[in-house]
Amino acid sequence: MAENKRRGEEPADEQFDDLEGADPAADDDKVEAVAEPADSKESKKDTGRVGLFGRLGRFVREIVAELRKVIWPTRKELVTYTGVVIVFLSIMTAIVVGLDYGFAKGVLALFGK
Numbered sequence: 371m372a373e374n375k376r377r378g379e380e381p382a383d384e385q386f387d388d389l390e391g392a393d394p395a396a397d398d399d400k401v402e403a404v405a406e407p408a409d410s411k412e413s414k415k416d417t418g419r420v421g422l423f424g425r426l427g428r429f430v431r432e433i434v435a436e437l438r439k440v441i442w443p444t445r446k447e448l449v450t451y452t453g454v455v456i457v458f459l460s461i462m463t464a465i466v467v468g469l470d471y472g473f474a475k476g477v478l479a480l481f482g483k
Contacts, residue, residue: 420428443451
């Protein structure tokens with residue numbers, strides 16, 4: 371499942387292929403039917419408060435849904451990104467160490483030992 375979600379392998383319009391040939395008027399009827407308020411007792415029961423376990427369940431379902439949308443990097447991309455981060459951090463550390471050493475020498479030269 372994750373194999374077909376990698377970058378460059380899936381065309382962007384593929385997600386809308388299932389909508390081709392669909393009757394737009396039929397979709398409008400469904401939306402209107404859902405949008406109309408129902409006067410039944412069941413709809414009033416559903417507006418009640420959701421319990422702790424219901425909220426936790428919904429939270430977990432939303433997490434799983436979001437993780438399915440993630441485009442996971444390939445091993446090659448991951449190694450490349452890791453290398454870039456290590457090189458960048460090494461360069462920044464060298465700059466900070468150099469500035470610290472230079473300022474320390476400057477303060478010692480200015481105020482003496």
